[in-house]
Amino acid sequence: MAHIIDGKAIAADIRRELAEKTAELKQTRGITPGLGLLLVGDNPASQSYVRSKEKACAELGYHSVVLRWPEDAGEEQILEQVRAWNEDDSIHGILVQLPLPRHVDEQRVLLAISPRKDVDGFHPENVGRLVTGLPGFVPCTPAGIMELLTRSNVPTKGRHVVVVGRSNIVGKPMANLLYQKHSRANAVVTICHTGADDISYYTRQADILIAAVGVPHLIKASDVKDGVVVIDVGVNQVQDATAPKGRRLVGDVDFDSVAPKASAITPVPGGVGPMTIAMLLSNTFRSAIGEVFRA
Numbered sequence: 001m002a003h004i005i006d007g008k009a010i011a012a013d014i015r016r017e018l019a020e021k022t023a024e025l026k027q028t029r030g031i032t033p034g035l036g037l038l039l040v041g042d043n044p045a046s047q048s049y050v051r052s053k054e055k056a057c058a059e060l061g062y063h064s065v066v067l068r069w070p071e072d073a074g075e076e077q078i079l080e081q082v083r084a085w086n087e088d089d090s091i092h093g094i095l096v097q098l099p100l101p102r103h104v105d106e107q108r109v110l111l112a113i114s115p116r117k118d119v120d121g122f123h124p125e126n127v128g129r130l131v132t133g134l135p136g137f138v139p140c141t142p143a144g145i146m147e148l149l150t151r152s153n154v155p156t157k158g159r160h161v162v163v164v165g166r167s168n169i170v171g172k173p174m175a176n177l178l179y180q181k182h183s184r185a186n187a188v189v190t191i192c193h194t195g196a197d198d199i200s201y202y203t204r205q206a207d208i209l210i211a212a213v214g215v216p217h218l219i220k221a222s223d224v225k226d227g228v229v230v231i232d233v234g235v236n237q238v239q240d241a242t243a244p245k246g247r248r249l250v251g252d253v254d255f256d257s258v259a260p261k262a263s264a265i266t267p268v269p270g271g272v273g274p275m276t277i278a279m280l281l282s283n284t285f286r287s288a289i290g291e292v293f294r295a
């Protein structure tokens with residue numbers, strides 16, 4: 001049976017480390033990491049994400065400003081807030097919770113965030129920095145997966161990593177991180193998507209398989225080879241009459257059939273999910289100490 005990569009425990013370690021470093025930073029340099037969070041509308045999932053982020057900031061002793069605006073908030077009002085945070089020295093990270101309401105041009109808002117405070121790593125400048133191997137902010141979910149691999153002692157050098165999914169927030173940055181020429185990466189990477197006729201042909205060749213698809217249980221035992229390391233990014237709600245609310249969360253990987261073949265695997269929930277907020281906190285800390293754009 002596979003080693004279960006416990007993202008909850010690893011994320012808790014990172015949060016503990018950050019809490020210690022934050023206390024020291026306040027004492028030695030008088031700096032409190034600050035995060036500005038803007039939520040527009042009443043999407044229940046977004047509300048829950050923002051609550052978790054707010055709570056995590058409080059736990060670590062960060063300064064956080066959380067704005068919850070109604071669905072009909074205007075694009076100009078949002079842009080003005082972003083610009084105000086860009087100029088605010090107490091705010092080191094800016095996060096506009098996505099998705100934004102339809103009448104708002106999401107790209108325009110993301111472009112307005114200063115790349116130096118773009119702790120989500122979605123600004124094209126940070127995307128360019130990632131691709132070219134320059135220091136910058138890396139999107140939180142793939143950054144969290146790199147931490148999971150490192151802290152679980154999964155070597156990547158020369159390993160064949162197959163990433164299923166090519167979204168801008170997970171698949172693409174994940175692939176870009178993994179093929180970089182440095183000691184924590186240096187993998188050979190294949191990216192699969194709906195353009196592939198038979199994704200199983202590729203996934204069966206993976207030493208490390210990263211599924212970021214959004215299709216419940218897409219990856220079955222027959223899609224992986226023995227000894228594979230599996231990172232399941234998917235978070236999918238499925239009906240389950242036996243679950244308390246009649247539904248439960250499952251990943252993109254059929255855990256029960258794949259785990260016996262894998263050497264290590266992340267569960268859903270409790271795998272990749274907790275790492276995302278931990279890396280948001282880490283990015284905000286790195287911004288506060290001015291580490292990111294030194295080079």
Ligand SMILES: NC(=O)c1ccc[n+]([C@@H]2O[C@H](COP(=O)([O-])OP(=O)(O)OC[C@H]3O[C@@H](n4cnc5c(N)ncnc54)[C@H](OP(=O)(O)O)[C@@H]3O)[C@@H](O)[C@H]2O)c1
Pocket residue numbers: 141164165166167168169170171192193194195199212213214215218233234235236272273274276
């Ligand atoms: N745990 C976390 O913190 C976290 C964070 C972010 C996302 N997620 C979860 O991760 C999953 C993916 O998220 P996302 O934002 O990357 O999703 P997304 O933007 O919908 O992208 C999904 C990707 O999967 C590909 N795909 C879909 N069906 C496929 C199939 N049958 N075969 C091969 N490729 C297929 C799509 O290909 P095309 O490009 O060809 O359409 C696309 O590139 C979702 O379940 C999401 O909830 C979790």
